[in-house]
Amino acid sequence: MNRFEGKVAVVTGGNSGIGLATAKAFAREGASVVITGRDEKSLKAAEKEVGRGALAVRADAARLSDLDALMETIQARFKKIDALFVNAGVGKFVPFEQVTEAFYDEIMNVNVKGVFFTVHKALPLLAPGAGVVLNASINAHKGMPGTTVYGASKAAVHNLARTMSADLVSRGIRVNSISPGPIESALLSRVGLADAELKQTKEWIRGQVPLKRFGTGDEIAEAVLYLCSPAAGFTVGADLVVDGGMIL
Numbered sequence: 001m002n003r004f005e006g007k008v009a010v011v012t013g014g015n016s017g018i019g020l021a022t023a024k025a026f027a028r029e030g031a032s033v034v035i036t037g038r039d040e041k042s043l044k045a046a047e048k049e050v051g052r053g054a055l056a057v058r059a060d061a062a063r064l065s066d067l068d069a070l071m072e073t074i075q076a077r078f079k080k081i082d083a084l085f086v087n088a089g090v091g092k093f094v095p096f097e098q099v100t101e102a103f104y105d106e107i108m109n110v111n112v113k114g115v116f117f118t119v120h121k122a123l124p125l126l127a128p129g130a131g132v133v134l135n136a137s138i139n140a141h142k143g144m145p146g147t148t149v150y151g152a153s154k155a156a157v158h159n160l161a162r163t164m165s166a167d168l169v170s171r172g173i174r175v176n177s178i179s180p181g182p183i184e185s186a187l188l189s190r191v192g193l194a195d196a197e198l199k200q201t202k203e204w205i206r207g208q209v210p211l212k213r214f215g216t217g218d219e220i221a222e223a224v225l226y227l228c229s230p231a232a233g234f235t236v237g238a239d240l241v242v243d244g245g246m247i248l
Contacts, residue, residue, distance in 0.1 A: 003229045005030030008078045012036045012061055012118055013088030015046040017185030018135065021217030022085055022224050027052040029225065034074055036061070036088065061088040061114030067121045074125055081125045083228035086118050087135040089153075093146040104149050111153035112160075119164060119175070128172035131228030134161045136177045138243045154179075158239055165237035174236050176227045181243025182206075184214035210245035 009026035013019040014035025023035045027050050035050060036059040037043045047056035057073050059066040074081060090110045094103065115134055126132070137154035139147050161177035168175055182205045206212055223242050226232055241247055 002030040003225065003231075004083065007031045007082035008034070008074070008080055009083040009085070009228070010034045010036075010074065010081050010122070011085045011087055012059070012114075014050075014085075015039060015042040015056070018180065018183060018217045018220045019085070019087040020046050020049065021185075022087065022221040023050045023054065025218070025221040025225055026083065027054060031083065032078060034070075034078070036070060061118060062109040064117055064121070067114075067117055071121050071125060079125075080127045081122055082127050082130050084119070084122055084126065084130065084132045085135070085224050085228070086115050086132065088114060088118075089135060091150060093150060095146055096148050099149055107149050107153050111150070112156045115157055115160060119160075123168075126168075126171075126173050129230075129233075130173050131232065132164070132168075132173060132175040133224050133227045134158075134164075134175065134177040136161070136179045136239060138179050138181045138241065138246055140179055140239075141241070141247055161239060162237045169236055174227075174232070176232070176235055176237065177239045178220065178223050178227070179239055179241045179243065179247075180215060180220050181209060181241075181246040182214045183217060183220060185217055208246055209243070210248060213244065215242060215244055 004026055009031040011019050011023040014023040015037030023033050027033050033050050033054045035046055036057050038060050040058055043056040047054050057070050059070045090107050134157050136157040139151040140154040140158040158177055161175050164175040220242055223240050
């Protein structure tokens with residue numbers, strides 16, 4: 001299909017995992033794709049993977065000056081945004097008693113402030129009929145040990161999809177969110193666990209999922225593209241849970 005032929009899709013945190021899978025899916029369906037990330041090396045590699053004239057822009061979602069520069073680049077190159085997947089986020093987990101102010105601020109600055117201001121800064125470029133998808137998490141719905149700050153940040157994202165919808169629907173902009181369950185991507189490898197502990201953690205997580213497996217980035221990408229497509233034209237302020245039944 002070419003649901004996004006002639007459209008411009010922006011994926012923050014598009015240099016790995018869910019973001020990269022979604023950027024590639026947009027490109028396959030005809031979109032001009034902009035991806036962001038903080039690591040220059042992985043950004044360049046992802047840009048090549050996405051192909052089709054993709055544009056990679058180094059940007060830290062927590063830095064408003066970076067978001068301003070990103071939107072200026074998009075304005076100069078494409079003039080508009082038709083699909084925006086606000087995916088950039090931080091996933092770090094420690095026991096409740098080990099949470100520090102610095103840990104709290106890092107997660108909230110990216111996962112909440114970054115999400116809010118990405119949409120805020122993109123607003124002048126969002127075309128009528130544009131679809132915005134915020135990446136929340138199953139942790140917005142469940143209480144799990146070691147996820148207090150992360151879960152709170154994703155619960156905020158879940159609510160932002162609803163409140164932004166109320167603010168933006170009159171402009172013809174639809175905002176929805178997705179809540180992925182555990183996804184087989186680079187996320188778990190970045191949480192600082194030793195190999196044995198990481199293996200044990202993955203096995204424990206699989207045990208919480210009725211389908212007994214991790215999801216894939218491609219499965220989440222399909223959900224994002226649906227929510228950004230005309231087929232979801234009557235879907236506003238919704239949260240699509242893609243978790244293998246974990247919420248059950």
